[in-house]
Amino acid sequence: NxxxxxxxxxxxxxxxxxxxxxxxxxxxxxxxxxxxxxPGMGLRLIYYSASEGTTDKGEVPNGYxxxxxxxxxxxxxxxxxxxxxxxxxxxxxxxxxxxxxAFFGQGTRLTVV
Amino acid sequence: xxxxxxxxxxxxxxxxxxxSMNCTSSSIFNTWLxxxxxxxxxxxxxxxxxxxxxLTSNGRLTAQFGITRKDSFLNISASIPSDVGxxxxxxxxxxxxxxxxxxxxxxxxxxxP
Numbered sequence: 001n002x003x004x005x006x007x008x009x010x011x012x013x014x015x016x017x018x019x020x021x022x023x024x025x026x027x028x029x030x031x032x033x034x035x036x037x038x039p040g041m042g043l044r045l046i047y048y049s050a051s052e053g054t055t056d057k058g059e060v061p062n063g064y065x066x067x068x069x070x071x072x073x074x075x076x077x078x079x080x081x082x083x084x085x086x087x088x089x090x091x092x093x094x095x096x097x098x099x100x101x102a103f104f105g106q107g108t109r110l111t112v113v
Numbered sequence: 114x115x116x117x118x119x120x121x122x123x124x125x126x127x128x129x130x131x132x133s134m135n136c137t138s139s140s141i142f143n144t145w146l147x148x149x150x151x152x153x154x155x156x157x158x159x160x161x162x163x164x165x166x167x168l169t170s171n172g173r174l175t176a177q178f179g180i181t182r183k184d185s186f187l188n189i190s191a192s193i194p195s196d197v198g199x200x201x202x203x204x205x206x207x208x209x210x211x212x213x214x215x216x217x218x219x220x221x222x223x224x225x226p
Binding site (some may be wrong): 005031033040041042043044045048050056058059082090092100101103104105106107 | 118146153154155156157158161201202203205212213214216217218219
């Protein structure tokens with residue numbers, strides 16, 4: 001009964017390095033999301049995929065790219081990491097009712113030095 | 114963009130006491146959500162509210178969707194140590210097929226045994 005699984009859980013990057021955060025859900029949900037959580041800021045939407053084959057920008061998309069690989073998997077890529085991207089990243093998924101009643105993964109804590 | 118004001122930012126209470134927290138918005142929402150986040154984990158949905166004036170309970174938790182559609186509150190009765198965590202409100206406006214959730218900055222709850 002995994003739900004939403006994110007890998008890795010922790011990562012340290014040097015400025016300018018690239019990496020991909022992986023997310024997979026086993027609930028047959030159509031929509032998937034990437035959020036970032038910064039201290040005192042709540043969660044902010046980076047990108048989302050309303051359904052397989054589509055992706056759209058959220059509130060804070062700059063510096064990120066996404067790929068909806070199939071219905072289960074939605075990855076987030078940082079092409080050239082910057083210290084401002086130090087954050088905790090959460091993947092989430094939901095059925096067809098939009099982002100309400102979304103299920104979240106455990107998060108990836110990313111530090112860029 | 115839309116902003117949510119969540120209060121209080123933090124609270125310390127004795128075990129057994131009741132807790133109340135609220136969120137107010139500068140604009141209307143169609144849906145209000147309340148999430149709880151434990152340390153090192155992703156947010157977990159507690160209650161979803163879909164109709165102005167709606168009052169919904171989930172065990173010791175009760176939440177209401179304000180009649181103006183610009184506010185919501187969450188009450189926890191007879192608090193216990195496992196209620197410790199950060200509680201987030203979130204609002205959704207479904208106009209134009211929006212997939213954007215707006216999150217409050219959270220209320221950190223500490224329970225003193």
